[in-house]
Amino acid sequence: MRHSLLVRITHWITALSVAGLLVSGVAILIAHPRLYWGETGSFETTSLIDLPLTLTYGHSGWGRYLHFLSAWISVLTGLVYVMSGFINGHFHRHLLPSRADFALPATGSPLSYNGLQRLTYLGVVFILFPVIVATGLAMSPAITSVLPWLAIAFGGHQSARTIHFIAASLITLFVLVHVTMVTLAGFGARVAAMITGGREAVEEHA
């Protein structure tokens, strides 16, 4: 399977902006590493999760600036990727699994994704990303002045923050597994394929 130019460009912009989001997200989180459920929460109330992170002030200024810049880049790139993926059939051809993709022992080409990989990619694109964007917006007092149901749907301001953290953790887990699998499959060749597009599958079989 050859990666299209659009997939390659959006992949690397997304990789960079997600790196920016994770670094800045941690910078924001360590100013208050406690998570709550409901609308409100503070050091004076009971928490849902106390993260084993040292409380550190002084990083959320640049952290927030980088977080929202990266978020804009990530969201705009994601929109281009998703819209073009529907138009050119990328999701249908490369990511929508068929029963054969789950067959054991694997019968499909090792150069195409198996069923679990396909479901994971679709889950990240169509569940995790929308959830993390929506919970991010649900924490904005200006956005919820226009869309109050956004905060209510997630169970409140603090619940949205907690779900935002869980979704970020799952995306981090995805990135770790993704990079591990790329490394096992041959880091140099896989990264090169995502830069140049890679050779046609037919040629690789030859």
Added chain:
Amino acid sequence: MRTGITRRKLITRAVTAAAGVSGVGVAISIADRFGLIPPDHYGPFGVGETLTYATQRVLTSGHSLAREFDRSQISPVAAVNGEAPSKESYQRELESGFSGWRLAIDGLVARPTSLSLADLKDLPGHSQITMQACEEGWSFIAEWTGATLSSVLDLVGPAPHARYVFFFAYDDWFESIDMADALHPQTLIAYGMNGQDLPTNHGAPARLKLPRQLGYKNLKYLSRITVTDTVANVGEGLGGGGPEAGYAWYAGI
């Protein structure tokens, strides 16, 4: 022949590029006229901040109201950051129950004035049960009582070209907001909280309550309000103590 085509292409491209650049220039000046460019639009993060501010200003242009809550949702404990100013001028006012406290209102206004606490309480206002969310991550809900900033501004008559309202506090902190937020019906000069006078560490005798923005914009211990058409001549010219400490000027997030 070939060079002719190339030259023509070159000219076409140059014209297109020039149109593109001037187009962006025109777009920026139009956006600025409609108040869609924040003071911190420069620097590496400026593009993101401008996109956020412009998008939210357009989305909230109909004076959209921050979420209000039920009385039963008021937080039993209202968390707080920082302590009351230790400087003598504030401590003196605190000891006298703010009987001599005056809130000065000046700048680009027709009738500069100063208000006592009693004057402020006589102005049109209301109580609202809204959330205070700190940029650090914690939040609480409280009932705030105060005069609307718009009624305070009505009293002094801002100039038609006024763009920003600055707030100065006894602890030397300052912040500014745009006219869209200044004239918003939920923007209060709050003197009461949960049915009582504003507690000392929540900003007595009066604070800004700006429920569509994060906590750090809601300046406490107010001493002066100044209307301007620029952020350039106050402090470092960034529009507030928050921006000078590296935080975004607009905190609607």
